[in-house]
Amino acid sequence: MGFAMLVLVINMIITFRKPKDAPADPWDGRTLEWSMSSPAPEYNFKQIPLVRGIDELFRLKMEGRREPVPAEPVGPIHMPSPSILPFLMALGLFIAGFGFMYADYEFANGVLAALFNNYIVAGAGLALTLACMFLRSVFDDPGYHIEPDELEKGVHA
Amino acid sequence: MAAHAHHAAETGLPAEPERATAEGRNKILGFWLFLGGETVLFGCLFATFIGLRHNIGNGPSPSELFDLRLVALATFFLLTSSLTSVFAVQAMHRHQLRQLIGWFGVTVLLGLGFLILEIYEFVHYVHEGHTFTTSAFSSAFYTLVGFHGGHVLFGILWISLLMAQFAVKGLTTVTAPKAYVAALYWHFVDLVWVFIFTIVYLMGMVG
Numbered sequence: 001m002g003f004a005m006l007v008l009v010i011n012m013i014i015t016f017r018k019p020k021d022a023p024a025d026p027w028d029g030r031t032l033e034w035s036m037s038s039p040a041p042e043y044n045f046k047q048i049p050l051v052r053g054i055d056e057l058f059r060l061k062m063e064g065r066r067e068p069v070p071a072e073p074v075g076p077i078h079m080p081s082p083s084i085l086p087f088l089m090a091l092g093l094f095i096a097g098f099g100f101m102y103a104d105y106e107f108a109n110g111v112l113a114a115l116f117n118n119y120i121v122a123g124a125g126l127a128l129t130l131a132c133m134f135l136r137s138v139f140d141d142p143g144y145h146i147e148p149d150e151l152e153k154g155v156h157a
Numbered sequence: 158m159a160a161h162a163h164h165a166a167e168t169g170l171p172a173e174p175e176r177a178t179a180e181g182r183n184k185i186l187g188f189w190l191f192l193g194g195e196t197v198l199f200g201c202l203f204a205t206f207i208g209l210r211h212n213i214g215n216g217p218s219p220s221e222l223f224d225l226r227l228v229a230l231a232t233f234f235l236l237t238s239s240l241t242s243v244f245a246v247q248a249m250h251r252h253q254l255r256q257l258i259g260w261f262g263v264t265v266l267l268g269l270g271f272l273i274l275e276i277y278e279f280v281h282y283v284h285e286g287h288t289f290t291t292s293a294f295s296s297a298f299y300t301l302v303g304f305h306g307g308h309v310l311f312g313i314l315w316i317s318l319l320m321a322q323f324a325v326k327g328l329t330t331v332t333a334p335k336a337y338v339a340a341l342y343w344h345f346v347d348l349v350w351v352f353i354f355t356i357v358y359l360m361g362m363v364g
Contacts, residue, residue, distance in 0.1 A: 078179075134318065137315075137318060137319075137322070137335070138318070138322065140326075140331050142331075
């Protein structure tokens, strides 16, 4: 398993060093996600595509087209604001799970013993998750809109 | 009724404000998916409990332990709180903010009553020698019923927070879906209790 992980890490390093120049549709795909440019724009489809059946892109290619048929006019796209809270929520659950797992463990180190055996680690993790849920609930995220004239300016992703 | 119509006209909200925006509808759909995950979680806990409920070791048996009068009172509290959460959502559909907050308040109080009874019950069981590590039955019992109690506690905190939000932010198409999904959550927790009452307590009493 260690060797397999090593291969994975080497693969990640090599891929990370290469330029992000993958073509949009390298496998001549049949489904709509392959009609997307690469890398995909942050809003994905500018207009919701009209889907007339399974393998819509295959159907379009048979008709000699590349772009999906739009199902709505071009308009401002509603985007959620970026937020670190969901990540911190998950991190809190991880810390809490770790704390509960080792709550009964006999640590040689006195500080670790005090932190884990008194459920301080578990409690801190739960507190982090609940605090993030509280913030997400209290501060409403209205998101933002990408206006039609900004849509043409290119890709941020 | 004329007063209602007048009030509804004043707020300018649609009849079902929780479904008025795409965000609201998405939130409700996403919450149903979450409840699907919760169903799997409780399904696992129920299956574990049913598999282990006869393995009482040297500990007390369910019929020695349970007092159905206490559990029936707790059940009454929780089922009634589900009804009052429906009243809260109905008040929201009539755009009556104060009634919405008030019925949520009754829901929270009934939930607190349930939780106090459950804590009293658990403390009593521990004094009877029924602790988390007494037997496979006791571990499965505390995990299942305790998880449900944790859900009730979370619901109480959540709905209390929503009451404060409604008092500050008022009833809008942003806040309405929150009340709706909180009520969905409360019904789900209530439904789980119906199964706990049947499978843990009633089946425990008949052996």
